[in-house]
Amino acid sequence: MSLQSIKYSRGSLDILDQLLLPVQSKYVAVRGVEDGWKVINKMQVRGAPAIAIVGCLSLAVEIYPEEFESKKRLRQEVEGKLNYLVSARPTAVNMKIAADELLALANDLTKDETIDVAGMKERFLNATEAMLEKDIADNQAIGSHGAQAILKRVAEAAGAQTGTAGPVRVLTHCNTGSLATAGYGTALGVVRQLAELGKLEHVYCTETRPYNQGARLTAYELVHEKFPATLVLDSMVAALLRAKNVAGVVVGADRVAANGDTANKIGTYQIAVVAKHHGVPFYVAAPLTSIDLAIPGGDHIIIEERPDREMTHVGEHRIAAPGINCWNPAFDVTPASLITGIITERGVFKPEELKEAITKLLES
Numbered sequence: 466m467s468l469q470s471i472k473y474s475r476g477s478l479d480i481l482d483q484l485l486l487p488v489q490s491k492y493v494a495v496r497g498v499e500d501g502w503k504v505i506n507k508m509q510v511r512g513a514p515a516i517a518i519v520g521c522l523s524l525a526v527e528i529y530p531e532e533f534e535s536k537k538r539l540r541q542e543v544e545g546k547l548n549y550l551v552s553a554r555p556t557a558v559n560m561k562i563a564a565d566e567l568l569a570l571a572n573d574l575t576k577d578e579t580i581d582v583a584g585m586k587e588r589f590l591n592a593t594e595a596m597l598e599k600d601i602a603d604n605q606a607i608g609s610h611g612a613q614a615i616l617k618r619v620a621e622a623a624g625a626q627t628g629t630a631g632p633v634r635v636l637t638h639c640n641t642g643s644l645a646t647a648g649y650g651t652a653l654g655v656v657r658q659l660a661e662l663g664k665l666e667h668v669y670c671t672e673t674r675p676y677n678q679g680a681r682l683t684a685y686e687l688v689h690e691k692f693p694a695t696l697v698l699d700s701m702v703a704a705l706l707r708a709k710n711v712a713g714v715v716v717g718a719d720r721v722a723a724n725g726d727t728a729n730k731i732g733t734y735q736i737a738v739v740a741k742h743h744g745v746p747f748y749v750a751a752p753l754t755s756i757d758l759a760i761p762g763g764d765h766i767i768i769e770e771r772p773d774r775e776m777t778h779v780g781e782h783r784i785a786a787p788g789i790n791c792w793n794p795a796f797d798v799t800p801a802s803l804i805t806g807i808i809t810e811r812g813v814f815k816p817e818e819l820k821e822a823i824t825k826l827l828e829s
């Protein structure tokens with residue numbers, strides 16, 4: 466059993482093929498950008514942060530053995546390959562943000578007369594490799610901020626001191642753990658932190674049809690960690706919140722707009738509506754690399770639509786009537802009005818505070 470979604474050393478990249486989990490744990494070699502694009506598009510690797518990291522590392526393994534005639538030639542190669550990688554899946558913003566940052570670095574290095582083409586390539590490789598450790602550190606910070614926010618909320622509701630709250634029951638959707646990131650996870654990082662604090666009574670995970678990230682991946686992680694966990698059907702969330710005293714919902718994000726509207730796995734919006742009805746706090750956990758201040762609201766987010774076969778078949782087994790039409794958006798948008806807080810590595814923000822707070826952080 467492995468929870469390491471990405472194995473990298475300079476010149477070598479392997480990803481855990483998540484289409485085969487949980488019954489088979491098999492790594493697939495990614496030898497360059499073409500392989501990187503394919504494993505992202507086919508969802509052999511998925512999860513907004515993991516998509517960006519695998520995409521950028523696929524470029525790193527491609528350029529590592531190459532000798533470039535000039536810094537301009539290297540920059541041209543980097544720009545073309547990064548734009549190609551961004552096209553693999555349109556909704557998560559992390560790959561686009563990483564591409565923009567790496568292209569800005571390539572532009573700066575091209576102009577820097579103190580660095581030759583070999584030095585530029587080394588600096589570029591170092592920048593892509595740094596994404597792995599930074600993502601894990603960000604996720605641990607998200608976990609800490611998120612756990613404290615949920616416990617504080619529970620204590621306030623009970624009129625008690627924050628330190629006395631819990632243990633709590635939480636619900637999560639899709640997979641936002643080590644299999645969606647470089648490690649530890651975002652929303653599942655909050656669950657891990659609650660468990661590390663001894664404050665996790667129970668975690669419920671939804672199956673997350675049709676790719677079943679919850680049943681296949683999150684359940685895999687929770688069993689691996691020996692957390693008290695229960696799998697529920699996507700259709701059970703209302704009954705669960707009514708019956709099981711869930712203290713909070715925490716989900717991930719693929720793209721958070723400037724006003725806090727959040728695109729996440731299909732079904733998230735529905736859970737947020739049910740949480741509002743039952744007075745259960747609803748949190749989004751996401752690194753700053755999932756926040757897109759360039760778009761004002763959720764209506765501007767492109768929602769990926771995936772093949773009908775993901776709905777009509779489970780593996781090779783057909784479960785839907787031949788000939789039926791299907792609608793298979795991979796994500797939906799939860800309006801900011803349904804979100805209690807957005808948990809980042811720099812703190813927890815109310816949606817209405819997000820744009821100003823993140824702008825200040827990015828300028829500091």
Ligand SMILES: CSC[C@H]1O[C@H](OP(=O)(O)O)[C@H](O)[C@@H]1O
Nearest residue numbers: 511512513641645717718729730
């Ligand atoms: C920390 S992963 C964020 C996000 O990505 C997942 O989508 P997919 O499995 O299609 O890549 C899901 O929406 C997670 O919440």
